[in-house]
Amino acid sequence: MRISELARRGGVPVGTVKHYLREGLLPTGERTSATQAQYGEEHVARIGLIRALLGVGGLSTRAARSVLAAVDDPTASAHDMIGAAYSAIQPAAKPSDLTAAHAHLRRWGWQVHDDSPPVAVLAQALEGLDAAGFETSDQLLDRYARAAHEIGEGDVNMVPIGSPAEAVRFAVIGTLLLEPVLLSLRRLAQEDVSTRLLSGPDR
Amino acid sequence: MRISELARRGGVPVGTVKHYLREGLLPTGERTSATQAQYGEEHVARIGLIRALLGVGGLSTRAARSVLAAVDDPTASAHDMIGAAYSAIQPAAKPSDLTAAHAHLRRWGWQVHDDSPPVAVLAQALEGLDAAGFETSDQLLDRYARAAHEIGEGDVNMVPIGSPAEAVRFAVIGTLLLEPVLLSLRRLAQEDVSTRLLSGPDR
Numbered sequence: 001m002r003i004s005e006l007a008r009r010g011g012v013p014v015g016t017v018k019h020y021l022r023e024g025l026l027p028t029g030e031r032t033s034a035t036q037a038q039y040g041e042e043h044v045a046r047i048g049l050i051r052a053l054l055g056v057g058g059l060s061t062r063a064a065r066s067v068l069a070a071v072d073d074p075t076a077s078a079h080d081m082i083g084a085a086y087s088a089i090q091p092a093a094k095p096s097d098l099t100a101a102h103a104h105l106r107r108w109g110w111q112v113h114d115d116s117p118p119v120a121v122l123a124q125a126l127e128g129l130d131a132a133g134f135e136t137s138d139q140l141l142d143r144y145a146r147a148a149h150e151i152g153e154g155d156v157n158m159v160p161i162g163s164p165a166e167a168v169r170f171a172v173i174g175t176l177l178l179e180p181v182l183l184s185l186r187r188l189a190q191e192d193v194s195t196r197l198l199s200g201p202d203r
Numbered sequence: 204m205r206i207s208e209l210a211r212r213g214g215v216p217v218g219t220v221k222h223y224l225r226e227g228l229l230p231t232g233e234r235t236s237a238t239q240a241q242y243g244e245e246h247v248a249r250i251g252l253i254r255a256l257l258g259v260g261g262l263s264t265r266a267a268r269s270v271l272a273a274v275d276d277p278t279a280s281a282h283d284m285i286g287a288a289y290s291a292i293q294p295a296a297k298p299s300d301l302t303a304a305h306a307h308l309r310r311w312g313w314q315v316h317d318d319s320p321p322v323a324v325l326a327q328a329l330e331g332l333d334a335a336g337f338e339t340s341d342q343l344l345d346r347y348a349r350a351a352h353e354i355g356e357g358d359v360n361m362v363p364i365g366s367p368a369e370a371v372r373f374a375v376i377g378t379l380l381l382e383p384v385l386l387s388l389r390r391l392a393q394e395d396v397s398t399r400l401l402s403g404p405d406r
Contacts, residue, residue, distance in 0.1 A: 045336055052335035110395040118387035118394075125383035132255035133248050134376050136384075143357045144381070145388055147350040152392025154346045156400065173337050175393070178347070179386055180328035181339075184321035185348055186385065187378065189355025191321075192313040197359065 003029070006039040010047030017047070023061050025050050025068060052177055059176075067176070071169040095123035107138070108145050151182065206232070209242040213250030220250070226264050228253050228271060255380055262379075270379070274372040298326035310341070311348050354385065 006029075007014040020026035026046055029037035049071075053064040095101075098114075101123035105112060112119065129136050155174060159167050209232075210217040223229035229249055232240030252274075256267040298304075301317075304326035308315060315322065332339050358377060362370050 048334035048336060052331040052337075055331055105391065110391060111398040112391050112394045116391065116394055118390040121383055121387040122391070125380060125387065128255040128258055129376075129380045129384075131251035132376050132380060133251060134373070134380060140357075140361065141384070144354065144385055145392075147354045148385060148388035149392040149395070151347060151350045152389050153396045154343075155389075156393055156396040158343065170337070171393075173332075173335050175390065177328060177332045177335060177337060179389075180324055181332075181344070182347055182351060182385065182389065183382055184324040184328065185351035186355050186358075186382075187321040188308065188313060188315050188319065188325070189348075189352040190359055190374075190378065191315045191319055192352070193356045193359040195314040 001039050002036065003039065006043055006047070009044045010051075012047060012051065020047065020050055024065060025061070049173070052173070067172050070172060073168075093117075093120040093124040095120055095127055097127070098123045100126055104138075104141055104145070108142075108149075110145075110149075204242050205239065206242065209246055209250070212247045213254075215250060215254065223250065223253055227268060228264070252376070255376070270375055273375060296320075296323040296327040298323055298330055300330070301326045303329050307341075307344055307348070311345075311352075313352075 001009070003017055004014055007017045010017065017026065021028060026043060029039040029043065031037045050064065050068070053059045053067060054061070059067065098119060101119050102114065104122075105119070126136055155171075155178075158174070159171050161167060204212070206220055207217055210220045213220065220229065224231060229246065232242040232246065234240045253267065253271070256262045256270060257264070262270065301322060304322050305317065307325075308322070329339055358374075358381075361377070362374050364370060
């Protein structure tokens, strides 16, 4: 199909498709003349992926390019590339002290790298809660860790193990795009519980 | 204490304290002369809260002001004000269709408003996953809903019920600032599970 049809199928203006091409997010089509190229179904799917990363995922063009590079790399082993891709999509965190975060992780016996990027995010979040005067007891964090581990375990078991490229694509997209799902479900669950408590036992 | 001491205790430059005062995030101190005011411990705590909202929470000045207004309102009932504050801190979502999100919520029997802001976030996230070619089966979403409900139930039960103002402060701060905790724990749990699977049964 031509670029105009690709844009229509992808649900974006032609100018946006050209922008994706210029930014290296979308592979160029098969050139059929000096001014025209042909695109296939894989380009339509790729536009859906790019839109999701930039939209719901909230990534910068640069971060999206890193994620797509990991997804595209056919030589990478799934575990290594998932790690690299996670680093690319991890918000930068600069906590002043990782001690508390490491202590919790040891308490739970989780096997993670000391300098795994989410450790810094966790540490910074704990600092923020502390600065806001919000006490994060072991009991509270244990509850979060238990639920997070249930989710993480299900996530990993869902990853298709046949093809490394597909595994990376699945893990990265799933990790990133399921985050707003998890956060919105938590808020809705809070609303549900709060409504039930207010309406009393004989609702 | 004077503004210079307040800045030191709050861990920010004096210029930042003045910025917070100008923006209405920090209440003015007790004026002791034409050019000086006295501040108390409550101002130090407030700076910690503002820093957490703007930093870890990632809020705009405007959204932070809404949250602080909810926290400060002594007349509000806890449930209503928590709702208002949640709306202020909810990222704007404009999904084209809420049908799928509502169908899942009905399936789980959750009692939430049809136009509760997180419903739109959920719907938009589901659209993004669909656009990225990521299948969100009922089984997957049920797993997330179960974990989110465990967390949400614990969150609500933790809210102090004595003072409405304290309840709102607790619920809003907790909801917002525990989000990066939950997301980083999910990623660390994935790493833990992935490491265990790779290292085999006799690690």
